Amino acid sequence: MAFPANPFKPTAGVMPPVLIGRxxxxxxxxxxxxxxxxxxxxxxxxxxxxxxxxxxxxxxxxxxxxxxxxxxxxxxxxxxxxxxxxxxxxxxxxxxxxxxxxxxxxxxxxxxxxxxxxxxxxxxxxxxxxxxxxxxxxxxxxxxxxxxxxxxxxxxxxxxxxxxxxxxxxxxxxxxxxxxxxxxxxxxxxxxxxxxxxxxxxxLGDIPLDEVRTAFDSTIRSAGVHIDDGALDLATKATNGYPYMIQLVGYHIWREARRRADNTDNTISRTDVIRGIEHARAKLGEGVCAPIVSAISGRTLDYLHAMAEDDGPSATSHIAQRLGESMDYANNYRSRLIEEHIIKAVGRGKVDFAVPFLREYLRQMPDRNGIALR
Ligand SMILES: Nc1ncnc2c1ncn2[C@@H]1O[C@H](COP(=O)(O)OP(=O)(O)OP(=O)(O)O)[C@@H](O)[C@H]1O
Ligand SMILES: [Mg+2]
Missing domain, CATH: 3.40.50.300 (P-loop containing nucleotide triphosphate hydrolases)
Known part of the structure; x- marks a missing residue:
């Protein structure tokens, strides 16, 4: 049997196969x-x-x-x-x-x-x-x-x-x-x-992962495509519950499986999932992170770059130091970024990214001239 058509819709404004969690x-x-x-x-x-x-x-x-x-x-x-x-x-x-x-x-x-x-x-x-x-x-x-x-x-x-x-x-x-x-x-x-x-x-916030998993399960398996539980978990986790990423991951793991020449029994393998997630991340960077970053002006963007130096939540005092600004001054950028839901406050004096994969995206951006962060 030919591999079925891809049901996922990673396109702005296009109805997904399952409208999850709403x-x-x-x-x-x-x-x-x-x-x-x-x-x-x-x-x-x-x-x-x-x-x-x-x-x-x-x-x-x-x-x-x-x-x-x-x-x-x-x-x-x-x-x-x-x-x-x-x-x-x-x-x-x-x-x-x-x-x-x-x-x-x-x-x-x-x-x-x-x-x-x-x-x-x-x-x-x-x-x-x-x-x-x-x-x-x-x-x-x-x-x-x-x-x-x-x-x-x-x-x-x-x-x-x-x-x-x-x-x-x-x-x-x-x-x-x-x-x-x-x-x-x-x-x-x-x-x-x-x-x-x-x-x-x-x-509209992130969608609980158990609901994402159930939706993946029904969309994939009801189309007659096989996926084992471990691969399904991996795909689910990679979405972070973010609706656009749900469609991207679904779409790209499907595509990897469909294009694999030795796929005679319509299976999405663990390798398909791993490769599909990589493609999904790259597309998310282009589709979501790039427009966010291009809509942000100089010092506010510097604030994000300073945050991206940390692997997890950043202390706002460290960010101010990296920017060479007073806390008060740096907090103006912080407030605006929080209001735009690009970053979020996590506990006392700490902030973290609110957009999935924005940290990774900022890190791989080419160095910007003339702005010393350190
Ligand atoms: N509840 C959901 N479950 C699964 N996928 C969803 C859900 N909501 C949206 N999507 C998918 O997420 C993507 C983005 O949806 P949509 O374009 O409606 O977002 P948006 O909030 O309007 O974004 P923007 O602010 O850029 O206009 C689409 O690919 C859509 O199919
Ligand atoms: Mg929209």
């Missing part, structure tokens, strides 16, 4: 849909570091809403967010003042839509009511916004204001905002958005 979020949301207007989980904020599964969670919650016969509008934050939402929600674009149209072969399509900022909350609210009226009884509308940390303050304010009114009107709507961990502090500290403080916050 049942509680799905359950909270399903119940909120059933409980009706006023249920707290109809307003959700999903946060977590890159690759923890925020986008696929939005997809999953969208499918749940569709099973309940709701309409779903997914948007990603970038310039013009609120106007785009209005354009996609309204059943009747001609009713929107500020919309322009361009002719097409079939009539007209909505072109640029440019609504005066002060009119946005009301226009969005009208659009949502019009959509709900068109949908009819017992149906609702879910709006999801991904990458919310990149949204304009004015867009978020307009959307939150409209959402607040929809909830007050007891409308069948739900809103889910997803973004990096800094999102919660940024959003919740803004005075206009006290409403968002009532959101149900789901912070």
């Amino acid at each position: 049942d509680y979020v799905s359950l909270d949301f399903s119940e909120a849909l059933e409980d009706g207007p006023g249920a707290p989980d109809r307003l959700m904020i999903i946060t977590g570091p890159r690759g923890c599964g925020k986008t696929v969670m939005l997809t999953e919650l969208g499918s749940i809403a569709k099973q309940h016969h709701w309409d779903v509008v997914d948007e990603t934050a970038s310039e013009g967010l609120c106007d785009r939402l209005i354009a996609r929600i309204t059943p009747d674009p001609s009713a929107i003042s500020g919309a322009s149209f361009r002719p097409t072969a079939f009539g007209f399509s909505l072109g640029e839509i440019n609504i005066a900022p002060e009119l946005r909350p009301l226009t969005l609210r009208d659009a949502m009511h019009a959509r709900l009226n068109k949908l009819g009884k017992n149906r609702g509308l879910l709006v999801t916004i991904d990458e919310t940390q990149d949204a304009d303050q004015s867009d978020i304010t307009a959307i939150a204001t409209a959402a607040q009114h929809m909830f007050r009107d007891n409308a069948e709507v739900a809103f889910i905002f997803a973004g990096l961990p800094s999102l919660t502090s940024d959003l919740l500290n803004t005075k206009v958005l006290t409403f968002l403080r009532r959101a149900s916050i789901k912070s």
Whole structure:
């Protein structure tokens, strides 16, 4: 029998073969849909570091809403967010003042839509009511916004204001905002958005290894591929419970096994696992560590390099020494890195990396000119 197709999906935003360890979020949301207007989980904020599964969670919650016969509008934050939402929600674009149209072969399509900022909350609210009226009884509308940390303050304010009114009107709507961990502090500290403080916050963390193992086991063995318990343990451990790494490890151990010429009985061997893990680590470096590192500026990056000199947690006093800075000064970088969930505080006066394999990645980076750490 030919080796089966690879079921793992190490690609941003692509649904994994098993969505591991997130049942509680799905359950909270399903119940909120059933409980009706006023249920707290109809307003959700999903946060977590890159690759923890925020986008696929939005997809999953969208499918749940569709099973309940709701309409779903997914948007990603970038310039013009609120106007785009209005354009996609309204059943009747001609009713929107500020919309322009361009002719097409079939009539007209909505072109640029440019609504005066002060009119946005009301226009969005009208659009949502019009959509709900068109949908009819017992149906609702879910709006999801991904990458919310990149949204304009004015867009978020307009959307939150409209959402607040929809909830007050007891409308069948739900809103889910997803973004990096800094999102919660940024959003919740803004005075206009006290409403968002009532959101149900789901912070997506690492997945317990026993659940990872069970999912690997069922995905691999149910496809008719053999793997022994020791090899399965090794693969499980290499993931650190990090969702993106789960897909990378699964994908690369599968690929090693599939490409091995002597593999006649569809087995993932221990050697396949060891080689697959190596490839997975390299890909993780490119896909996760490289973007994190490139988004960090000079001294903050030096802080990380200084941490990478240690094999385990670093004393913050040692880091300050290595940087040649005062503790107070070095702590500014520490706070920012903790807020971004790139590092974490572990016990008194110590920090450790919060992103798997970031230490190894930093160590193999070429030396940076002109920065003396020692
Ligand atoms: N619960 C899960 N179980 C198994 N794999 C998962 C889970 N959640 C996400 N993944 C996998 O992890 C990878 C990253 O998922 P996703 O793109 O949704 O993360 P993200 O948090 O949106 O990342 P980013 O912040 O970069 O947008 C994908 O390959 C996805 O299939
Ligand atoms: Mg995403």
